[in-house]
Amino acid sequence: MSYQALYRKYRPKKFSEIFGQDENTKVLKTQIADETFGHAYLFTGTRGTGKTSTAKIFSRAINCKEAVNGEPCNKCDNCLGILEEKILDVIEMDAASNNSVDDIRDLKEKAKYLPSKTKYKVYIIDEVHMLSKEAFNALLKILEEPPKHLVFILATTEPHKLPATILSRCQRFDFKRIGISKIVECLSKTCEDMDVDIEKKALEQIAILAEGAMRDAMSLLERCIYSDEDIITYKSIINNLGLSDEDIYESYAKSIGEKNIGEIIDWIEKAYINGTDFSNLTVGLVKYFRNLLLMKVDAKTEEMSYWSKEKKEKINENLKYFDETEIKKIILKLSDVVQKMKYSKSERLLLECMSLDIIDFLSMEKVSFIKREQVQQNKSYSKNEIVTKTTDSNLDETKMEKAIVKENDNNQNSHSKNKYDEISGDEVHSKWEQFMEYVKQNNISLHALLKEGKINKCLDGKVEIIYPEGFAFHKQAIGRKEKKIYLENLFSKFYSKNVVFLFSLGDRAVKNESNDEIEMDFKTKFHGAEIEIE
Numbered sequence: 001m002s003y004q005a006l007y008r009k010y011r012p013k014k015f016s017e018i019f020g021q022d023e024n025t026k027v028l029k030t031q032i033a034d035e036t037f038g039h040a041y042l043f044t045g046t047r048g049t050g051k052t053s054t055a056k057i058f059s060r061a062i063n064c065k066e067a068v069n070g071e072p073c074n075k076c077d078n079c080l081g082i083l084e085e086k087i088l089d090v091i092e093m094d095a096a097s098n099n100s101v102d103d104i105r106d107l108k109e110k111a112k113y114l115p116s117k118t119k120y121k122v123y124i125i126d127e128v129h130m131l132s133k134e135a136f137n138a139l140l141k142i143l144e145e146p147p148k149h150l151v152f153i154l155a156t157t158e159p160h161k162l163p164a165t166i167l168s169r170c171q172r173f174d175f176k177r178i179g180i181s182k183i184v185e186c187l188s189k190t191c192e193d194m195d196v197d198i199e200k201k202a203l204e205q206i207a208i209l210a211e212g213a214m215r216d217a218m219s220l221l222e223r224c225i226y227s228d229e230d231i232i233t234y235k236s237i238i239n240n241l242g243l244s245d246e247d248i249y250e251s252y253a254k255s256i257g258e259k260n261i262g263e264i265i266d267w268i269e270k271a272y273i274n275g276t277d278f279s280n281l282t283v284g285l286v287k288y289f290r291n292l293l294l295m296k297v298d299a300k301t302e303e304m305s306y307w308s309k310e311k312k313e314k315i316n317e318n319l320k321y322f323d324e325t326e327i328k329k330i331i332l333k334l335s336d337v338v339q340k341m342k343y344s345k346s347e348r349l350l351l352e353c354m355s356l357d358i359i360d361f362l363s364m365e366k367v368s369f370i371k372r373e374q375v376q377q378n379k380s381y382s383k384n385e386i387v388t389k390t391t392d393s394n395l396d397e398t399k400m401e402k403a404i405v406k407e408n409d410n411n412q413n414s415h416s417k418n419k420y421d422e423i424s425g426d427e428v429h430s431k432w433e434q435f436m437e438y439v440k441q442n443n444i445s446l447h448a449l450l451k452e453g454k455i456n457k458c459l460d461g462k463v464e465i466i467y468p469e470g471f472a473f474h475k476q477a478i479g480r481k482e483k484k485i486y487l488e489n490l491f492s493k494f495y496s497k498n499v500v501f502l503f504s505l506g507d508r509a510v511k512n513e514s515n516d517e518i519e520m521d522f523k524t525k526f527h528g529a530e531i532e533i534e
Contacts, residue, residue: 006225007218010190011053013083014071018050018057019186019214020178025054027173029070032061038171040143040152042128044159045175048213054175055124055153056082059090062151063118078118089115089122096127101134108142111150120151128154129161136163143169177212180204180302186214187221196225198232204306205237244281249288250314256330257321259359262448265474268352278347279338286334291315293327322362330358352473420461421497428458428495435494442490449478450487453503463491464502472505479503 012018015025031037041058043051060072060079072079081087093107107123115121131139143152143166154170156162184200184207191198206224210217224232224240238245255263271281294304295315307315322330337354341347432455440447452474456466467475478484484501492498 005219006190006222007215010193010218012050012057013074015054015057015061016071018054020182021050021054021175024173024175028054028058029061032058032067032070037062037151039146039150040170041154042159042162042167042170042172043153043155043175044157044172046157046177046213048210048215048217049175049178050214051155051175052124052126054173055155056090058153059120059122059124059151062120062122063089081117087117089118089120090124091122092124092126094126095130095135099131099135101132101138104131104135104138108138111142112147114149119149121149122151122153124153124155126155127157129156129158133163136166140165140169178210178214179212180207180306183207183210183212183214183217187217190218190221191225194225196232197230198224199234201234201308202232202237205234208303208306209241209243242277242280244276244284246288246311246314248281249284250318252285253288253292253318253321256355256358256362257318259363259445261356261359261445261477263444264355264359265352265448268348268355272348278351279341282334282338282341282351286331286338289327289331289334292319292322293324293331295319296322296324296327326362329361333358333361349473356477420499422461423458423463423495423497423499425455425458428455428463431495435491438494439487439490443486446478446483446487446490449474449483453478456504458499461499462502463499464504466504466506468506475503475505 015029018025028037041055043055045051057072060074060082061067061070063078063082064072065076065078066073074080074083078087082090093103111121111123113121140163142150146152152170154162154166159167159172184203187203187206190196191203202224206217206220209220220241224237227236227240229236237243252264252267255267271278292315293299294301295312296319333354337350340350344350436447436451439450450465452471453465453467456464458464465478478487484503487501488499491501
């Protein structure tokens with residue numbers, strides 16, 4: 001016997017076995033029992049919610065010789081013949097691949113003939129919204145004046161694409177997403193039947209991932225069942241399905257909340273090294289921030305009822321960093337990245353750029369009263385005094401950088417734009433490691449950007465930092481006005497020399513069409529700073 005997928009092997013054979021669609025199945029059973037069913041039905045709903053299974057059961061029930069209360073017996077010749085696909089009076093058609101007017105004309109030609117063995121000939125047309133305009137017109141003619149022996153069941157995930165003339169001639173049944181508890185119940189019965197040992201938490205995780213689609217839940221379970229493990233645990237679900245653990249997303253949210261660019265860059269780099277699918281990773285981030293939003297607004301969804309106490313506590317820990325509006329904007333920004341990743345060859349760069357954009361947004365929108373007061377108190381200090389106070393005052397890094405830029409613009413005597421101190425490469429190199437540590441102590445995000453570059457040359461009071469291929473993002477970010485001046489002031493404090501920093505890429509800069517839009521965005525992204533685009 002050939003292999004059969006789990007969702008097909010355990011496909012419901014009676015209306016009573018359809019999970020989560022009780023209202024629909026109740027009406028259909030009553031119509032069949034009273035012989036008041038129509039000639040055309042439209043089943044709508046997201047994938048995996050039971051549309052096709054219900055249509056198959058319906059086709060047997062109206063042709064069953066021993067039907068009881070609208071349920072097929074699945075034992076008579078008609079039921080067995082249809083189940084085994086030996087009776088050709090039930091025809092399944094995929095409109096995605098048979099969508100031309102000729103296909104429908106052929107259907108019309110065959111439909112006029114009486115059924116060979118059953119009382120009713122049933123056409124189940126899946127993905128009916130894929131039919132062409134001409135095909136719909138041809139189908140409309142037979143729906144208007146159908147033969148008494150003919151029943152149409154149209155199924156679609158996109159009913160809004162159907163012409164109103166088709167909709168008006170069908171009885172419409174909307175199939176809802178199946179609840180988590182119902183999916184867990186079904187999966188539990190399947191595992192029991194297959195003698196599979198599985199943790200309840202693992203079942204719940206599969207049900208959540210299925211997003212209301214029973215077929216998807218069955219497919220996910222099947223991947224885990226054949227993993228050669230004695231017991232299927234929550235951890236094995238994460239590993240077998242190639243998912244990221246919740247801790248990964250919590251770490252990202254914490255770093256974003258703390259506006260720690262260094263940790264974010266390292267986080268993305270680790271994901272890159274581990275071969276993580278950035279598209280799936282970003283989708284996971286969207287879902288995590290949605291969880292934050294649900295907790296923030298005190299929602300009471302079914303999914304939340306399955307969250308463990310530990311998960312709720314960890315989510316609450318990250319809630320302190322964001323308000324409701326910020327979470328919603330982060331979700332929108334990450335969702336936008338998910339869409340852009342479909343057409344980009346630089347998924348890593350997209351996520352890096354968007355993460356920095358989020359931090360910039362948070363820095364601009366969310367500065368507490370205390371931090372604002374501290375900036376005001378420090379505005380009279382000289383540049384070097386502000387730099388010295390950075391570590392102790394816990395000032396927001398972006399605000400601190402802007403304070404120094406403002407001080408620089410109003411104090412030409414301390415740092416002339418045209419007068420720099422000569423310094424040799426040997427002198428810079430000899431203390432560079434100590435200087436990098438000094439930068440890290442004062443501004444960790446600046447350190448994260450600077451550490452990827454190398455000193456290229458020191459001449460005429462200029463220190464050039466060159467970045468290797470693939471690090472255009474770092475070069476662009478550190479080139480923004482606030483960070484550049486901040487770095488120069490740190491250098492002046494540490495080396496007692498005034499220099500200007502120049503930043504450039506290696507001989508082979510990253511150049512591909514997918515990056516053009518990202519690079520052009522840097523000019524507007526960094527508060528209007530003048531940045532050279534490589």
